[in-house]
Each structure stands twice: as C-alpha cells, then as structure tokens.
Amino acid sequence: MEVSFFLFGLFFLLLFLGVPIAISAGISAIFFLWKFNLGIQIISPNFFANIAKFPLLAIPFFILAGFIMDRVGLSRRLVNLLHLLIGPVPGGLGLVAVCGCVLFGAISGTGPADTAAIGAVMIPAMVKRGYDIAFSSALVASAATTDVLIPPSVAFVVYGVITETSISGLFAAGVIPGLIMGLALILPVYIISKKNGWGGDRWGTKKEIWQAFKEAFWGLMAPIIILGGIYGGIFTPTEAAVVAVFYGFLVGLLIYRNLSWQILYEVLKDAAVSTSVVMMVVAFAGIFAWTGSTLGIMEKGAQALLNLSQNPFFILLFLNIILLIAGMLMDAISIYYIFLPILLPVIKYFSWDPMWFGVMMTVNLAIGTVTPPVALNLYVAANLANISMERISRAAIPFVLALISALLIITYFPSLSLWLPRLFGLY
C-alpha cells in the first residue's frame, strides 16, 4: 500500500506542478524502476514497442482522415444540408450543431477535432442568428463528446489495444450510446432556445435541399465506406482508416478540387502533431502501467476497491464518480493506461463484459472533455469563440447534466451497448 501510494503520488504531484502528463508518467515510472532495481534500461525497448503496434496505426490515419475531410470543406457542406432540413424549429441551429457533430463524428476520431471542425462553421452562424456566444460554443463542445463514442474513435482503439478487446466490436458498441448522448443534448437546447426565442432562418426549398445533398453526398459516403468496410469484413480498423485518408484525398482532389500541395503539407503536419500528443502519452503512460503492474501495485489497488464493497451496483456508481473526477484532471488515453490495470481484475471479478465496460468508461471520459479544469473540447471551443474558460464552463452546465443522465442510462442498460455488436456477430 505504501509503495502504490508513492508511485501514484509522485505522478499526481508532477501533474499538478504543470509537468505534461506523458512526462509525469515517464518520470515517476523510471524513478520506481531505478529504486526497486527493475531495470531502468527497459525504457528504450518499451518506448519503441508501446508505439510500434499495427492496431495503433488507426490513430494517425483516422486523425489525418478527419483533418483532410475538414480542410476540403466537408464539415461546412454537412452543416449546410442540415441547416436547410431542420433550421427553423426552435433551437434549430443548436440542433444543426448537435447533428453536425454526430455526423462528422462518423468521420473524425477525436472530440477536439470535431469541436474545431463544426465549431468553426456553427459558432459564427449561431451568433449571427442571435444565439448567445457562450451557449453556442459550449453546445458545440458538448455535442462533440459524441465523437468519442461514434466510430471511428481513437479512444476505443487504445482501449481495445490495452484490454485486448475487438476494436471493430467496440466501434459497433459505441454507436447507440453516442446517439443517446446526442439525443440527451436536444432537450436543454430546445428549452433554453425556446425561452430566448432562438431559431433558424427558413425551411430549404426542395431544389436547395437537393443541391445541398449533392454537395454533401461524398462526405456522407465516407462513414459508409469506413463502417461498411469494417463490418462487411473487408477491412481491419487500421485499413479502413488509411482507406478513409485516400478517399478524403481523392474527394478533395477530384470533386471539390480545393486540395493544394500547401494544404496537404499543413494537414500532414497538423495531424502528425495531434498524433504525437496522443502517442507520447501512450509510450510513457504505457511504461508507467508496466512498472505499476510489475510492482504488484495495480492488483493491490483492485483489492482495495473490492474491499470497499462487493455490491456491483455500488462499485459501478463509485467508478463512475472516480472516472468523472479523473476526466476533469486528465485526458482519456492517460486514464486508460493508468486506471485500466487496476480495473481489469475488478471487471474479471464481477464477470462484467469488457466491451460494455469500455463503452461505460469511455462515456465518462468523453464527459471529461467538457468538465474543467482540463476540458479539451471546451478549450478548443473557447479559443474559436474567443471567450474565457469561466464563461464557457458556466454555459456548459446544463449540457453536462444532460450527458450525465445519458451516462446513467448507458451504465445500467448494457444491452444498449451490446445489441449492435451482437447483431454483427462481434460479441
């Protein structure tokens, strides 16, 4: 118990002192490797091996695919179509933002990328139509949390690799929970907008809708190719990701004709930086998890958790609270590496389904991207709208409450997650 306290204690101390998460994990790991003579030299082969995994390649490729599709103007065209279809109802533009985030989530793999893509179009449009700027940006950030559940999802790739759960299965399991989260947001959007008299402009004519549909068609095809390919048994998730990259590239080159060398270079560079931020955490938090497991700390943690209570319902509620708090302090990838080694024995003990547990845990961490102080989606949206974190955080409260109610439904009704994987025979 003493040792485990110090490994985690050192990690959180460094984290709170502003040291990047990857470095905090790496430093606390090598300190304990050295102190307990476990062989500090494993840092080099482990660093390499933690990154060099074929399934993890889905991460850079899905990030790149999302960035390309955004840059060739796909998010704008999707939003255009949605606007003509549902714009004028009360809170119409808010609904467009929610549906836009869900739809773009089927192309992009991370919440912040979804926030940036849809936010860049929707926040100015909503402000122009009289919506409050803090409301608009908090809404886009909250709706983008669905991206983490809607396949493709970088978070599920990492969860699948750590727990050796089928990534295709996890992708299928995330669809319905992602949609439930989107639906949960509609209620606060409707109530707040109706009170303030926020709506949209007018219904689109048939001709306009047809035109907009034709423009957005190639974008709407992307998720069909990605998911159809995976569930038709044609591609692995990594292959689907690289196919999506070339699909987006061809759409930009041949159909929208707005892809230049300059844009391609920028997209590659930006996607590489976003990937590295994730992979640095994967590499060093992976070494942290290895150290903890080798020292037997993680099992002791699991035992402590089980000593607390043997009631699965209570443990679930307790885990939800712990994960929500962890989500306020860290990103999803770090939390998987640091908490999953403790949680896996608990999952086994209660014979919970790892696929359903992955969905439940990921919903928690998705909500973590809109709960300050560390709230990646809010941070991106606040920067886009040029407003303070305090303002956007306050505006996000009703949406966070809606998402938490969705979380409870998803936690206590496992069949919502497991129905689709069962249907596809992946479970």
Next chain:
Amino acid sequence: MFIAPIMFEKFKWFLIHFEETLCAILFALMAIVTFTNVLTRYLFHYSLAFTEELVVSFFVWVTLLGGAIAFRERAHLGFSFIIQRLSLKSQKFFIWFSASLSIFLFLILIYFSIRQIMEEIVLAITSSGIGIPQWWYTIGVPLWSILVILRLIQGARIAQRQLEKL
C-alpha cells in the same frame, strides 16, 4: 549580392521547420505504404506484410518528430490550472522545472537507446520482415530525441518571453 541574406533566411526557415518537413514526408510514406498494402492484398491477393515493420517504425519516428514540434508549440497535454494562478516569478520557475524534468527523461531515453543500438550491432540483430539491421530503425529514437530536447528548450524560452510580455 542579395542572395546571401535570402539563403540565410531559407536556412533559418529550414532550421525551424526541419522536423515538420521530415515528419510530413514520413507520415505520407506511412499512409502510402499501408494503402498500397491494402490494394495489393484485395486486388492481387498478394500481401506486402513485410512492409508493416517499416510503417510501425516510421510511426515511432513521427511520434518523436511531431512530439518535438508539440514541445515547441507547447501542445502537450497537461494540467496548468494551479500553476497559472501563481505569481509570474513562480510560473517562470515551473516552466523550467517542467522543461528540466522532460529533458532529463529524454536524456535517459537517449542513453539507453544508444546502449540498445550497440547491443543490436554486436549481436547483428536483423528485422523480422525485411531483414535489414534492426538498429537502422532504433537509431531514430536517440536521433530525434536530441531534436525533442532542442525544441523543449526553445518552447520553454518562448513561454518565458510570453510571460515577461504580460
């Protein structure tokens, strides 16, 4: 006579953006090789599985190169909530505290990866797929870690200057 300053400017651009260019090229190669592999497997039923080691090794390189850019742009994930509420002087201290720990971690990584490379050379370990010396891949770790350290220092100096402007 104006060529010299222009060349110097170009050289400076190259120094600052060196890893961006390399990173973009390697990333593009990763995508092209993986995509070609998908095509050959489904169209010609011929698998280029041996190229997988090339792609995952480049993945390690891209992580370090992109990581270097991210350190310069201070894009790495962290928890700055407490630090941001301290006095300017303490903030400056913690910028360098964090940078020193990061540099220390990458120095350790460089030291042990060089030892690993020396072992791979002595034992003549070859890669399992293509059969080239394994250290051709491993060499990326110490090499690009040096770059990471340079960008770490640069990033900390930029952050310090921004603080002083406030």
